[in-house]
Amino acid sequence: MKKIISMTVAALLLLPLSLSAAIESGYLRDKLPQNTLIYLRVPHHWGVTSAAKDTRFHQVLSGEVNQKTIAQIDTGLYKNVWSELDSVIQSPVFSFLNHHIRSPYEVVAYLPENAPIMALQVLTSAKLNLSNTKVLQQLLDSMAAAAQSEVNILQAFDENQFAQITVANTPMMLHYDSAQQRLYTLSSMAAMTPSALKKAVSLFQPTIEHPMFAVEKQFDNSGQGLFFWVNAEQLLPILKPMMPPEKQEPLTAMGIFGLRSVALGLGTADKKGRLKFSVDFEKSGLLNYLPAIENSFTVDSAGKPDFLVSFSLPLKDVLIKVEQALQTFAPEDYKEYQVFSQEFEQLTGVSLLDAADIFAGEHHIFTDNTGYFYATKIKNKATLDKLLNLLVTKLQGELNKKTTKNVEYYELNYSDPSLQEMEKELKQLGGEHPVFNFVVELLTRLRSRAYWREEGDYLVFSSFPQMLRDRALATDRQPLQQWLTTEQHQNAQHSLLLLSTQPKNLSRFFYYSYLGSLNILADIAKTKIDISAFPSALELDLPRWGTYAAQIDLAETQANIELIFENNPLEFLVNHMGTVAVATGIGAAVALPAYMKAQERAQIFEEQGERTDTAPAPKPAPDQTQIAAAGVSILYDFAAPAEQFYLENEELPTLEDLGVSLEGSVFSDVEILEEEELGYAATFHDQELGVIFFTYDEDGEEWLCEADKELVVESSESHCELIVD
DSSP states (O other): OHHHHHHHHHHHHTGGGOOOSSOOOOSSTTSOOTTEEEEEEEOSTTHHHHSOOSSTTHHHHTSHHHHHHHHHHHHHHIIIIIHHHHHHHTSTHHHIIIIIBOSOEEEEEEOOTTOOGGGOEEEEEEEBOOSSSHHHHHHHHHHHHHHTTSEEEEEOOOTTSEEEEEETTEEEEEEEETTTTEEEEEEOSSOOOHHHHHHHHHTOOOOSOOHHHHHHHHHOSSSOSEEEEEOHHHHHHHHGGGSOHHHHHHHHHHTGGGEEEEEEEEEEETTEEEEEEEEEEOOOGGGGGSOOOOOOOOOEEESSOSEEEEEEOOHHHHHHHHHHHHHHHOHHHHHHHHHHHHHHHHHHSSOHHHHHTSEEEEEEEEEETTEEEEEEEESOHHHHHHHHHHHHHHTTOEEEEEEETTEEEEEEEEOOHHHHHHHHHHHHHHTTOHHHHHHHHHHHTOOEEEEEEEETTEEEEESSHHHHHHHHHOOOEEEHHHHHHHTSOOOOTTEEEEEEEOOBTHHHHHHHHHHHHHHHHHHHHTOOOOGGGSOOTTTTTOOSBOOEEEEEEEOSSEEEEEEEESSOTTGGGOOTTOOOSSTTGGGOOOOOOOSOOHHHHTGGGGGGSOOOTTSOOOOOOOOHHHHHHHHHHHHHHTHHHHHHHHHHHSSOOOHHHHTOOOTTSSEEEEEEOOTTOOEEEEEESSTTTOEEEEEEETTTTEEEEEESSOOOOOOOOTTOOEEEO
16 A cells, blocks of 8 residues: 555656646536535646636637647657656556546545435546546556555456446446546445446536535636535534534534535636635534624725735624623633723723724735825724823823824824833843943933824824825825725625735746746657747736735635635745746646647638639638648647557547547548558648648657658748658
8 A cells, every 4th residue: 555655646746747738627516416515626737726727827828839839748748757657667657647637636425315424425537538448457457456455456447448446445436438538436335336336427417506606616717726615514414413422512612513614725716816715604602703804995005005914803893702702611711801891991991892992993004105004994083082192191202283295194202111111121230330321311212103194084104204295195096995806806895814915027927937847848758849939928918016915704604714826826936037946836737728729720721612603702812832831730730649649549540539620721631641651641622732741750759741742841840841752
């Protein structure tokens, strides 16, 4: 077992090197039965951090240049890395994990209707690029050999592509649907049969409504990100009767049995990458004492803010809940709290609850075009003034309202009590030394100052009055709430703690780091790529400012912890040279469309067919040089997938195998060459151009072209240069 674990771990450590094309979204996610208890989606390699999703990098990652580059590197990695590693460990585990899997790996645990918990069934699914079960059987054999008694093969893959194994004495049925190229496994303590697996798969039908959907939408709307969801509302009532009473009681007191769902995910939603943990609950037990945050930020900044930290807590509501909790769970501590509350009121003339009700609960620290500020929302100004006057008296301070350049602000000048305490300690330390004592006296002359302005319901503080003045005179104002919503894509309605910033040049640095990682991967894969074919950051119009944010939310029935970023949570590792800080993990691109778009490249030839007399006048026909060049380009497009297919199956694929259509292209037919040559014969519609023989040189690991007609074509493809007889 240790050997198989070490093999798997080693493969996972190399996953950042994997690039793949045509990665599908999760298959089971929109087919979940209502009795699903757990859903897990493991993304395809590093697709969760670098896939082409709805972010600022979508244009380049889904572009044709990137697709062709990825296809080349993917082929090279399979041939020169994964296959070689497979030979070393005598198992296809590396090729399977890094090349043959073509979708996220999904796991669904569900309980058949009215069945006991011991009848729990676990169905898994993944899309593969295999035409048969040969590699799968090799993988099972190597796992069984490495794991010794932990993995046992009860039945190898049969003619119907079913197999049966046990893992840690748990029965597991496997089925590979070669028509859909999808692998299913079913695990249960019950007896496993092909019919049981077929029945399980039949339960997964497309559904419009499911309790998981609303939760998943907050984490990842691509169907490719990491996502883990527990249906606690159905699972906990099943588990509760299995627990002894002494274990149920503390969980009930904490409110655990009021949980409805728990979710963890890493994906893309609302145009930003998100790493999030969420708990949905019905309040009970200790959960009753959690405050529900309701924010409505109305403070603004001068121009666009650069940095924001917000803390929101209705202090009076929290104190009331603390009092209730102390009365219920800690009566002795409640008595001490009452004594403190009484002493506070005697000292200030204001009750503790009234003092807590001064502030509305919003506190913001932010920087903008005019300086750095702290803003707090005031709820009871009369009580604030009362306490402020008391504070001024106690601290021997002065409170003045001033006006400079028609801008009103307040200045509080006071003696810091900590300096007085320090004076006593220093004089004891220095004894009667006159110079030392004089220096100490100079230090005690220092005064502390605070400056603030009243702006509606807010007090806005700054270190210097000049900042307050510049802020007051600034005409370009932007509400913080608007900035959070439109630029940072943050919903602050229920945020307890929120941090948001815009690092400069983040998107551009990350893009060039991605290009650098492609070069690294191409070197590892022994593949030549043309990095100069990619557009520049300016051509892509990538913004100079990116987003980094984090927040903790507390709503009435939900709590969240979330990290928000542009595209990748590892972006902070990108340095200013544009290189990659951790190998190539943050640059591997996945989730790209299929290799072949040959018909799109040949759209200029769509008007070559016969036309009626009433049809519009045809467009000017391309000349033969253009047609021949387009043909070379089309052949080169399917070189990489054809080479992959050959390496896996020891035979060249037909166009049908590759999913390629000649409709609208410059070719009338493409046939596999017979006899000793390895390649294709591509016949042009234009008979004057004849045939191109597209052959694969195994020794030189390159594709060559030969034409049977005299036509000079300068090919732009570096790996396929037309040779004219």
